[in-house]
Amino acid sequence: MKRDYYEVLGVDKTVGADEIKKAYRKLARQYHPDVRPGDKEAEAKFKEATEAYEVLSDPDKRQRYDQFGHAGMDPNQGFGGGDFGSFGDIFGDIFDIFGGGGSRRQGPRRGADLRYDLSISFEEAAFGATKEIKVPRQETCDECHGSGAAPGTQSAVCPQCHGTGQVKTIQATPFGRIQTSRPCNACHGEGKIIATPCRKCGGQGKVRQVRTLEIKIPAGTEDGLHLRLNGDGEAGEKGGPAGDLYVVIGVKPHKFFERDGNEVFCEVPVSFIQASLGGEVEVPTLDGSVKMKIPEGTQTGTMFRLRGHGIPYRRGSGRGDQHVKVLVVTPTKLTERQKELLREFDASTTPEQHMGKKSFFDKLRDAMG
Numbered sequence: 441m442k443r444d445y446y447e448v449l450g451v452d453k454t455v456g457a458d459e460i461k462k463a464y465r466k467l468a469r470q471y472h473p474d475v476r477p478g479d480k481e482a483e484a485k486f487k488e489a490t491e492a493y494e495v496l497s498d499p500d501k502r503q504r505y506d507q508f509g510h511a512g513m514d515p516n517q518g519f520g521g522g523d524f525g526s527f528g529d530i531f532g533d534i535f536d537i538f539g540g541g542g543s544r545r546q547g548p549r550r551g552a553d554l555r556y557d558l559s560i561s562f563e564e565a566a567f568g569a570t571k572e573i574k575v576p577r578q579e580t581c582d583e584c585h586g587s588g589a590a591p592g593t594q595s596a597v598c599p600q601c602h603g604t605g606q607v608k609t610i611q612a613t614p615f616g617r618i619q620t621s622r623p624c625n626a627c628h629g630e631g632k633i634i635a636t637p638c639r640k641c642g643g644q645g646k647v648r649q650v651r652t653l654e655i656k657i658p659a660g661t662e663d664g665l666h667l668r669l670n671g672d673g674e675a676g677e678k679g680g681p682a683g684d685l686y687v688v689i690g691v692k693p694h695k696f697f698e699r700d701g702n703e704v705f706c707e708v709p710v711s712f713i714q715a716s717l718g719g720e721v722e723v724p725t726l727d728g729s730v731k732m733k734i735p736e737g738t739q740t741g742t743m744f745r746l747r748g749h750g751i752p753y754r755r756g757s758g759r760g761d762q763h764v765k766v767l768v769v770t771p772t773k774l775t776e777r778q779k780e781l782l783r784e785f786d787a788s789t790t791p792e793q794h795m796g797k798k799s800f801f802d803k804l805r806d807a808m809g
Contacts, residue, residue, distance in 0.1 A: 442510050443488070445491075445492035445495055445496055445505060446492075446496070448488050448489055448491075448492040449463040449464055449467065449489060449492050449493065449496065450463055450467075451463045453506070457497065460493065460496050460497055461493075461497065464489055464490075464492075464493040464497075467485070467486070467489040468486065468489065468490075470482075471483070471485045471486035471489065472486055473486060473611075474620070490618065495513060501513070548676060548677065548678045548679045548680035548681075549676055549677040549678060549680040550676050550680045550681050550682075550683060551578070551673050551674035551675045551676040551677070551680065551681065551682040551683035552673060552674040552683045553673045553674075553683040553684050553685070553686060554575065554577060554672070554673040554674060554683065554684075554685045554686070555685075555686045555687075555688060556573055556575055556685060556686070556687045556688070557687075557688050557690060558571060558573060558655065558687050558688065558689055558690065559690045559691075559692060560657060560661070560689060560690070560691060560692070561691075561692055562691060562692060562693070562694035562697060562699070563726065564657060564661075565657070565660075565661045565662070565663070565689070565691040565751075566659065566660070566726055566751050566752065567659050567726075567752065568656070568657050568658050568659035568660075568661070569656075569657045570654060570655070570656055570657070571654075571655045571657060572652055572653070572654055572655070573652070573653055573655055573687070574650050574651070574652050574653075575650065575651050575652075575653055575672070575685060576648060576649070576650045577648070577649065577650075577651065577672075577673065577674055577675075577685075578646045578647070578648055578649075578674045578675050579646060579647060579648075579649045579651075579675045580645065580646060580675045580676075581638060581640055581641035581644070581645055581646055581647050582640075583638055583639070583640040583641070584638035584640070584641060584645065586645040586646070586675075586677075586678075586679070587638070587645060588634050588637060588638055588641065588643040588644060588645040589634050589635075589636060589637065589638060589643070590636040590637060590638050590639060591638070593635065593636040595632040595633060595634045595635075596632060596633050596634075596635060597631070597632060597633075598624060598626055598627035598630070598631055598632055598633050599626075599633075600624055600625075600626040600627070601624035601626065601627060601631060603631040603632065604624075604631055605623060605624055605627065605629040605630055605631035606621040606622065606623065606624060606629070607621070607622050607623075607624050607625070608620070608621050609621070609622065645677070646675050646677075651672075653669070653672060653685075655667065655669075655687055657689070658754055659752040659754065660702065660751055660752045660753055660754030660755075661689055661691070661754065662689075662691070662701075662754075663689065663690060663691040664688065664689065664690070665688075665689040666686050666687070666688055666689075667686070667687040667688075667689065668684055668685070668686055668687075669684060669685040669686075669687065670684050671683075671684065672684065672685035673685050696724060697726070699751060701751075701760065702750050702751040702752070702753055702759065702760030703750050703751070703760045703761055703762075703763060704725075704726065704749065704750045704751060704760065704761075704762040704763070705762075705763045705765070706723075706724070706762065706763075706764055706765070707764075707765045707766075707767055708721060708723050708732075708764050708765070708766055708767065709767050709768075709769045710734065710738070710766050710767070710768055710769065711768075711769060711771070712768060712769070712770065712771060714734065714738075715734070715737070715738045715739070715740070715766070715768045716736070716737065717736055718733075718734055718735050718736035718737070718738065719733070719734065720732065720733055720734075721734055721766075723746065723762075723764055725746060725749045725762055726749065726750075726751075726762075727749060730746065730749070732744060732746065732764060734766060738766055738768070739766075739768070740766065740767050740768035741765060741766070741767070742765070742766045743763055743764065743765050743766075744763070744764045744765075744766065745761050745762070745763055745764075746761060746762040746763075746764060747761050748761065749761060749762035750762050
């Protein structure tokens with residue numbers, strides 16, 4: 441018993457011609473004998489899918505099939521048989537599956553895109569920079585101008601494929617004859633033979649060059665930014681446009697600063713005396729050192745903001761801020777006299793002066809009830 445044609449292609453009965461073609465294309469790529477040679481099961485599925493497509497892709501046959509089922513395709517029932525010879529060059533016309541149809545291979549082709557990873561400093565990312573990079577890439581040969589033939593000579597039409605770049609093969613199947621296409625072995629699918637190759641490129645039409653390019657890094661660049669340089673990729677073929685170059689930015693970490701978007705963060709140590717009495721401390725910024733005031737009684741971990749000392753905005757004007765975390769440093773290697781002074785200081789202060797308005801133990805007693 442034959443399976444329903446719609447079931448074979450895995451489509452609904454209401455789908456249009458494009459969906460039917462798409463479904464058959466998928467099955468043909470999967471089960472074609474050239475893709476899975478010697479696989480009898482795959483060959484049977486390919487034949488089944490081909491038969492289903494031949495019927496459902498023809499509006500008249502599809503109408504008969506929808507009305508009468510498989511009986512509508514039986515010539516013994518008076519409906520006329522399926523003509524698989526009219527199926528034509530399936531793969532040259534629909535799929536381009538084994539190197540493509542000849543006309544499509546002969547047209548201009550865009551060159552490949554390239555990627556270049558560029559490492560820059562924290563400061564270069566913040567304020568922008570101009571960098572030079574060396575990019576190896578395929579370029580159109582300037583001696584033969586991409587033809588591949590030596591100057592003064594011309595390529596000839598391939599006598600085997602007659603310039604199509606494809607060799608057609610007709611296969612006999614139980615359903616009729618099916619025509620497929622393969623790239624021509626004589627010209628490798630190019631459709632032409634170069635009798636006298638260009639000396640510089642060896643007949644390839646392209647040469648490998650290392651080009652020095654100037655890259656402008658915008659201010660406010662973040663790690664992982666992709667800069668696109670149109671037309672600086674690999675050369676195209678047969679007059680096709682060149683590909684693009686993508687420069688991927690990697691920002692080196694800074695020893696002192698950390699970044700979050702356009703905000704900059706850092707930690708600054710201050711002495712016990714500075715934290716207690718207040719005053720000014722020197723803080724490094726991306727613009728150089730600045731004086732920052734800290735109030736009397738500053739605690740370790742307190743954050744201060746330096747407005748406008750962050751990273752410039754890449755789009756628009758202005759800059760982020762710098763956030764400074766103060767770390768109170770406990771003195772070490774004290775002399776006996778210094779220790780004595782600290783003991784006197786400790787004896788003269790109250791718990792509130794040490795711990796704030798409420799001592800730690802007062803807070804603990806409150807919490808315990």
